Amino acid sequence: MMIRVKLIANYREALPPEAKHGVVELDVPDGTTVYEAISRFDIPLNDESVIVLNGLTVDMNTPLVEGDMVTAFSAIAGG
Amino acid sequence: MYGWHLRILRVNLTTHKVTTEDVDPKIARDYLGGRGWAIHYLYKEMDPMTDPLSPENKLIFATGPLTATPAPTGNRYMVVTKSPLTGALAHSNSGGEFPTWMKRTGFDMFIFEGKSPEPVYLFVNEDQVEVRSAAHVWGKDVHETTDILKAETSADARVACIGPAGENLALMAAIMNDKHRAAARSGVGAVMGSKNLKAVVAMGNKNPPLHDPEGMRALSVDTSKNVGADVKKGSNMRIYGTSYVPQVTNTLGILPTRNFLQGTFEHVNNIDGDALKNQYLIRHTPCYRCPLSCGRLTEVPDGKYKGKGEGPEYETISSLGTGCGVSDLAALLKANYLCNEYGMDTITTGMTIAAAMEMYEKGYIPESVIGQPLKFGDHDAMIEMIKLMAYMEGFGKDLAMGSYRLAEKYGHPEIAVTTRKQEFPGYDPRGSQGMGLLYATSNKGASHMEGDVAYEEVFGVPVKENPLTTEGKPELVKHFEDSFALMDSSGLCVFVAIRYAFNKDRMILPERLAEMMNLSTGAGYTPEEALKAAERVYNLERMFLLKAGSTEDTLPHRMLHEPLPDGPAKGKVVELDKMLPEFYKVRGWDEKGWPTKEKLMELGLPM
Numbered sequence: 001m002m003i004r005v006k007l008i009a010n011y012r013e014a015l016p017p018e019a020k021h022g023v024v025e026l027d028v029p030d031g032t033t034v035y036e037a038i039s040r041f042d043i044p045l046n047d048e049s050v051i052v053l054n055g056l057t058v059d060m061n062t063p064l065v066e067g068d069m070v071t072a073f074s075a076i077a078g079g
Numbered sequence: 080m081y082g083w084h085l086r087i088l089r090v091n092l093t094t095h096k097v098t099t100e101d102v103d104p105k106i107a108r109d110y111l112g113g114r115g116w117a118i119h120y121l122y123k124e125m126d127p128m129t130d131p132l133s134p135e136n137k138l139i140f141a142t143g144p145l146t147a148t149p150a151p152t153g154n155r156y157m158v159v160t161k162s163p164l165t166g167a168l169a170h171s172n173s174g175g176e177f178p179t180w181m182k183r184t185g186f187d188m189f190i191f192e193g194k195s196p197e198p199v200y201l202f203v204n205e206d207q208v209e210v211r212s213a214a215h216v217w218g219k220d221v222h223e224t225t226d227i228l229k230a231e232t233s234a235d236a237r238v239a240c241i242g243p244a245g246e247n248l249a250l251m252a253a254i255m256n257d258k259h260r261a262a263a264r265s266g267v268g269a270v271m272g273s274k275n276l277k278a279v280v281a282m283g284n285k286n287p288p289l290h291d292p293e294g295m296r297a298l299s300v301d302t303s304k305n306v307g308a309d310v311k312k313g314s315n316m317r318i319y320g321t322s323y324v325p326q327v328t329n330t331l332g333i334l335p336t337r338n339f340l341q342g343t344f345e346h347v348n349n350i351d352g353d354a355l356k357n358q359y360l361i362r363h364t365p366c367y368r369c370p371l372s373c374g375r376l377t378e379v380p381d382g383k384y385k386g387k388g389e390g391p392e393y394e395t396i397s398s399l400g401t402g403c404g405v406s407d408l409a410a411l412l413k414a415n416y417l418c419n420e421y422g423m424d425t426i427t428t429g430m431t432i433a434a435a436m437e438m439y440e441k442g443y444i445p446e447s448v449i450g451q452p453l454k455f456g457d458h459d460a461m462i463e464m465i466k467l468m469a470y471m472e473g474f475g476k477d478l479a480m481g482s483y484r485l486a487e488k489y490g491h492p493e494i495a496v497t498t499r500k501q502e503f504p505g506y507d508p509r510g511s512q513g514m515g516l517l518y519a520t521s522n523k524g525a526s527h528m529e530g531d532v533a534y535e536e537v538f539g540v541p542v543k544e545n546p547l548t549t550e551g552k553p554e555l556v557k558h559f560e561d562s563f564a565l566m567d568s569s570g571l572c573v574f575v576a577i578r579y580a581f582n583k584d585r586m587i588l589p590e591r592l593a594e595m596m597n598l599s600t601g602a603g604y605t606p607e608e609a610l611k612a613a614e615r616v617y618n619l620e621r622m623f624l625l626k627a628g629s630t631e632d633t634l635p636h637r638m639l640h641e642p643l644p645d646g647p648a649k650g651k652v653v654e655l656d657k658m659l660p661e662f663y664k665v666r667g668w669d670e671k672g673w674p675t676k677e678k679l680m681e682l683g684l685p686m
C-alpha cells in the first residue's frame with residue numbers, strides 16, 4: 001500500500017532526493033506501523049522527535065492504512 | 080546584594096524632573112526583578128482604572144537580575160504598563176542589545192510618569208541623565224531615529240524608540256530597540272507616544288556585581304556548551320529561527336489561516352522556513368550573548384518589495400502571511416520590514432487586517448469605506464493598509480484600533496478573534512486546547528508568551544502532550560504561566576531559559592534557573608521559592624487585571640461555536656467549560672476567578 005512520510009525542517013536531510021517539499025511516497029507492506037515507517041529514516045526516534053499520524057497524536061504501534069501521512073519533526077522550543 | 084543594582088530611575092515627563100531611588104532588598108527578592116518588580120510598583124502606585132493613554136499611566140522599563148550578566152541570553156527587558164489595546168495589563172519582552180546597555184547605566188528599572196509638553200527623548204549615561212528635545216526626530220521612522228540619536232550621542236549607546244505608529248497612538252504600536260527587536264504587544268508604543276517620549280538612549284559601564292562570578296561563569300559555559308551541542312546537531316532554531324514552525328502547525332491543523340476560518344494553508348510551502356532560507360536569508364543575527372542566535376537578517380534585493388531587515392518570525396508569518404491568506408514571500412517580508420520601521424506589532428497588525436478582509440468579503444465593510452478592494456491574499460492591499468494604520472489615514476484610523484473595535488464598529492463582533500481585545504498569536508486553540516485555556520485566562524489577553532503550553536502540545540518540549548485533549552491542561556497551564564513569569568522576571572530569553580527551567584518530569588523544580596539567579600544575586604532561592612515568587616507575580620498581575628475591570632475569562636465566538644472546518648482538528652471547538660473551573664481551583668481562586676484571601680495570604684500579597 002502507498003503511504004506518505006513528511007519530514008520537517010532539519011529532518012529533511014534524511015529524505016531521499018525525490019522528496020518534494022519534505023514529502024516522500026512509500027510502498028509498504030500491509031500492517032506496517034507508524035514506528036516501522038518512520039524507522040526507515042535516519043532521525044532520532046526517542047523523545048527528541050515528535051511523530052504524528054495524519055496530524056494526530058497516536059500510539060507508535062498503530063498500523064497504517066492506504067494514504068496515511070506520517071510526519072516527524074525535531075522536538076524543540078520555538079514559535 | 081548582587082545581580083540587581085537595587086536602583087531605579089524615575090522620570091517625570093511633565094516636569095522633566097529626574098529622581099533616583101533605592102529598592103528594598105526584600106521587595107527585590109520577593110518579586111524577582113523585571114516583570115515582577117514592575118507589577119509590584121505599578122500595583123502600588125497606580126489606580127488600575129487609570130486611562131491608559133492619560134499622563135497618569137506609568138510606563139516601566141525593567142531588566143532582571145540576569146540581564147547584563149554572563150548568563151547566556153541574559154539580554155532581556157520587559158515593558159510594563161496599562162495597555163490601551165486591552166485595558167488590562169501589558170508586559171512585553173524584548174532582547175537585542177538595548178536591555179543590557181540599559182542595565183549598564185547602573186539602574187535596573189526606569190519608570191516614566193506624566194506627559195512631556197513637547198517631544199523628548201531620555202539620554203542616560205550612568206549618572207548623566209538628560210531629558211532632551213526630540214523635535215528633530217518626531218515623525219521619523221525607527222531606523223532613521225536610531226541612526227540620528229546614535230550619531231548625536233555615541234556609537235556606544237543603544238536606542239529604544241517608537242515610530243510613526245506610536246506617535247499617532249495606533250493601538251498596535253510597539254517599542255523597537257536596536258532597530259529590529261520589539262517589545263511588541265498590547266500597544267506599549269502608543270503609551271510611549273502619549274507621553275511624547277520618542278526614545279530612550281542608554282549607555283554605561285556598570286555591570287552588576289555578581290555574588291559568585293566563578294560559579295556563574297562555569298554554569299554559563301556549561302549552558303552554552305549544551306546549546307552548542309544542539310546547534311551542531313542541526314538545531315532548527317539556529318537554521319531557521321522560528322520560521323520552521325508553519326510546517327509544524329500546518330501539520331497539526333492549527334495554523335491560523337484567513338482570520339481563523341481555516342487551520343491549514345494550501346500555499347504553506349511558499350512561505351515556510353526553507354523558502355525563506357533559500358531565497359532571502361543573508362545571515363543569522365543573535366541578541367547579545369546568545370549561543371542560539373535565532374534571529375535572521377534577510378533581504379529582498381530588488382523589485383517592488385525591495386527591502387532589508389530582520390525576520391520574519393513565525394508569528395509574523397502566521398498573521399501577515401497565512402492569517403491574511405498571503406502566499407507571496409517577498410511581499411510578506413516587505414510588510415514585516417514596514418512594521419518594524421513604523422514600530423508595529425505584526426500579530427495585531429496582521430490579524431486586524433485579516434479581520435477586515437473577512438468583513439470586506441462578507442460585505443460587512445463596503446469598498447467605499449476602505450477605499451479599495453481588500454480580499455484575502457491581496458498582499459498589495461495588505462501593505463497599503465499597514466501604511467494607513469501607521470499614519471492613521473482614511474480607513475487606517477479604524478484599523479489602528481485593532482480587530483475587536485473594528486468588528487464592533489461595523490456590527491459584527493463575532494469576526495474578531497481576540498481575548499481581552501488582543502489578537503490571537505499563531506496557534507489555533509481549537510486544535511490546541513491548553514492554548515485555549517491560556518488565551519482565555521492570560522493576564523495580558525491572548526498571548527503565547529504568557530505561558531506557552533504549545534511547547535508541550537505542539538513541540539513536544541519537555542514532553543509531548545496530546546493537543547486535542549483537555550485532561551490535565553489546567554495544571555499544565557498554571558505551571559507554564561508561573562514558569563514564564565519566572566523567566567520573564569529573570570532577564571533571560573525563554574528559548575534558552577526553557578532548557579534549564581524544565582526537566583523531563585514536567586520540570587517541577589526549575590533548579591538551574593534558580594541556581595543561575597543565586598549565583599547572580601546571592602538571594603539563596605530554593606527552586607520552590609523561585610517558583611513561588613513567580614506565582615506571587617502572576618497573582619498580583621491578576622489582581623491588577625481584575626481591578627482594571629477585565630474580569631471575564633472567555634474566548635471569542637469563533638473558538639467556542641464555530642468548529643474548525645479542516646485538518647486534523649476538524650470539528651473541534653475549544654472546550655473551555657471543561658477546563659476553566661478546574662483551573663480556578665488549581666490556582667486557588669474562587670469560582671469567579673478572584674484569588675482567595677487564603678491564596679493572597681499564602682503569597683504575602685495585599686488583600
Ligand code: SF4
Nearest residue numbers: 366369372373572574
Ligand atoms: S534565542 Fe533568539 S530571541 Fe532568544 S536571545 Fe537568542 S537570538 Fe535572541
